[in-house]
Amino acid sequence: MKKGAIxxxxxxxxxxxxxxSIRKLLPKEDLIYFGDTAHLPYGDKxxxxxxxxxxxISDWLLENDCKAIVIACNTASAHAYRAIRKKLDPSIxxxxxxxxxxxxxxxxxxxxxxxxxxKGTIGSRVYVRKIHSxxxxxxxxxxxxxLLAQMIEEGYFNNxxxxxxxxxxxxxxxxxxxxxxxxGCTHYPLIKQEIQELTEKEIKIFDSSEVVALAVQKALKEGxxxxxxxxxxxxxxxxxxxxxxxxxxxxxREEIHLEKxxxxx
Numbered sequence: 001m002k003k004g005a006i007x008x009x010x011x012x013x014x015x016x017x018x019x020x021s022i023r024k025l026l027p028k029e030d031l032i033y034f035g036d037t038a039h040l041p042y043g044d045k046x047x048x049x050x051x052x053x054x055x056x057i058s059d060w061l062l063e064n065d066c067k068a069i070v071i072a073c074n075t076a077s078a079h080a081y082r083a084i085r086k087k088l089d090p091s092i093x094x095x096x097x098x099x100x101x102x103x104x105x106x107x108x109x110x111x112x113x114x115x116x117x118x119k120g121t122i123g124s125r126v127y128v129r130k131i132h133s134x135x136x137x138x139x140x141x142x143x144x145x146x147l148l149a150q151m152i153e154e155g156y157f158n159n160x161x162x163x164x165x166x167x168x169x170x171x172x173x174x175x176x177x178x179x180x181x182x183x184g185c186t187h188y189p190l191i192k193q194e195i196q197e198l199t200e201k202e203i204k205i206f207d208s209s210e211v212v213a214l215a216v217q218k219a220l221k222e223g224x225x226x227x228x229x230x231x232x233x234x235x236x237x238x239x240x241x242x243x244x245x246x247x248x249x250x251x252x253r254e255e256i257h258l259e260k261x262x263x264x265x
Contacts, residue, residue, distance in 0.1 A: 004067030015072025117184030
């Protein structure tokens with residue numbers, strides 16, 4: 001099992017920010033990434049469909065000798081995590097992007113946090129519920145920021161356009177009073193520095209990619225599953241276009257090759 005890969009999946013390629021953080025923290029681990037680009041975005045799919053996608057992808061990752069599953073997607077974490085955890089053997093770690101973040105926020109000592117994410121994630125109020133289940137007195141302000149993911153995928157960050165859009169989302173009394181901001185979308189680590197610079201006070205940024213990487217490290221240690229030697233990485237998508245590969249390199253921050261795998265036949 002130690003030699004097995006860490007299986008990571010997302011509805012698309014945004015989860016590559018999580019894969020990159022895992023690679024940085026655990027360089028000896030083999031990684032297999034699957035982006036379900038044939039079905040993106042998950043945000044407009046039913047809970048039943050998302051569970052079906054997540055279960056099939058998890059099965060495929062296990063068929064490819066993965067020792068742990070990382071759900072690098074907020075929507076799939078909200079709707080498919082329980083179904084996947086219930087189906088898989090208890091010895092196989094399953095890590096989602098929401099629970100580790102809620103735990104970190106609850107332990108932060110902050111009195112108020114803002115959560116930014118897609119309309120689907122914010123509308124589900126999953127972060128509010130999870131954080132309050134651990135520490136009810138934290139004031140959680142949620143704000144949908146639907147333009148950010150599309151902006152990042154088109155390569156608009158670290159420029160005047162991105163700064164204007166980000167600043168407009170950070171304005172308003174509710175967001176101005178928060179002591180920390182939760183990046184509730186796996187795209188957002190790419191604009192973490194811009195968000196930090198555009199806040200007019202010292203503020204804690206909770207980076208989902210870093211938080212999940214630490215959760216993966218903890219789970220592997222507890223299960224005695226850390227790989228003493230390895231480091232390979234493979235990237236698959238359920239539908240391929242050249243633009244996916246170009247965007248993938250933006251998220252992983254190095255040249256990579258995507259392979260198409262039709263796991264639905």
